[in-house]
Amino acid sequence: MPVDQPRAADNPFEGPDDIDEAALTAVLRTVPLGAAVLAGGAVALLVLGYLIIYLLIFLPRGVVG
Amino acid sequence: MSDRSHETPERWVLHTELLWAFGVGVLVAATISMIVFTALTRNINPPSNVERVDPKTLHLSGEFAEQNLGTVVAADGTITARIIATQFMFVPHCIAVPQGRLLTLRFASPDVIHGILITGTNVNTMVVPGYVAQVHTEFTRTGELLMPCHEYCGLGHSEMWANVQVLPAAEFKPDRNGRVTCAQH
Numbered sequence: 001m002p003v004d005q006p007r008a009a010d011n012p013f014e015g016p017d018d019i020d021e022a023a024l025t026a027v028l029r030t031v032p033l034g035a036a037v038l039a040g041g042a043v044a045l046l047v048l049g050y051l052i053i054y055l056l057i058f059l060p061r062g063v064v065g
Numbered sequence: 066m067s068d069r070s071h072e073t074p075e076r077w078v079l080h081t082e083l084l085w086a087f088g089v090g091v092l093v094a095a096t097i098s099m100i101v102f103t104a105l106t107r108n109i110n111p112p113s114n115v116e117r118v119d120p121k122t123l124h125l126s127g128e129f130a131e132q133n134l135g136t137v138v139a140a141d142g143t144i145t146a147r148i149i150a151t152q153f154m155f156v157p158h159c160i161a162v163p164q165g166r167l168l169t170l171r172f173a174s175p176d177v178i179h180g181i182l183i184t185g186t187n188v189n190t191m192v193v194p195g196y197v198a199q200v201h202t203e204f205t206r207t208g209e210l211l212m213p214c215h216e217y218c219g220l221g222h223s224e225m226w227a228n229v230q231v232l233p234a235a236e237f238k239p240d241r242n243g244r245v246t247c248a249q250h
Contacts, residue, residue, distance in 0.1 A: 065200070
C-alpha cells in the first residue's frame with residue numbers, strides 16, 4: 001500500500017463505532033418528532049403567509065378572469 | 066402522547082411519515098378547494114382568452130381601428146374598453162371605466178410583446194402580437210390608477226404607461242355613440 005493513502009482505521013466513517021443499540025433506538029424514537037415539529041412549523045408559517053396574502057390582499061382587489 | 070415503547074423505531078418513523086404525508090395531502094386539497102371555490106363563486110380565474118388578430122392591419126380596420134379605441138357601452142349595457150399597446154405608448158392614453166360594474170378590457174399589440182397591470186387590482190396580462198388579450202374585471206374603488214407596461218419592450222419601455230380613471234357610477238355617462246372618455250381635470 002502506498003504510504004500517502006490513509007488506512008481504514010484513520011477514517012471515522014469506517015470500522016466499528018461505540019454507539020450501542022439501545023442509544024440508537026432511543027434517538028430514533030425522538031428524532032422523527034423533532035423533525036415533524038420543525039417541518040410542521042415551517043409549513044404552518046408558509047401557509048399562514050399564503051392565507052394572509054390571499055384573503056387580505058388578493059380577494060379584496062376584485063374579480064378578474 | 067401514546068406509549069410507543071412497544072413499537073420498533075422503524076414503525077414509529079413510518080408512522081410519523083404517514084402522518085406527515087396525510088397532513089400535506091390535506092393542505093394541498095384545501096388550497097385547491099379554495100382556488101376552485103373562488104373561481105366558481107367569485108369568478109376569479111386566470112385570463113385565458115385565445116383569439117387571433119392580424120397585427121399588420123390592426124390600426125387600419127376592424128375592432129382596433131382608431132375610432133373604436135377607448136371605452137364603449139353597447140346597447141345591451143355591456144362595457145368594453147379597447148386599448149392598443151405599442152412601442153412606447155398605450156392608445157388611448159387614458160381609459161374611463163365605471164366603479165362596481167363588470168367590464169371587459171381588450172388589448173392588442175402591432176409590434177412586440179407588451180404586458181399590462183393596473184395598480185391595486187388583479188388585472189395583469191401579457192399582450193402578444195397576433196392575439197387579443199382579454200380580461201374581465203370589476204373595479205371596486207374610484208380614482209386614478211396607473212397602468213404601466215410590465216414587459217420590457219424596448220428602450221422607451223419605462224415611459225410606456227396609461228391611466229385608468231375609475232368613475233363613480235353616476236359620473237359614468239356614455240355619449241350618444243355609447244363612448245366614454247376620461248374627465249379632464
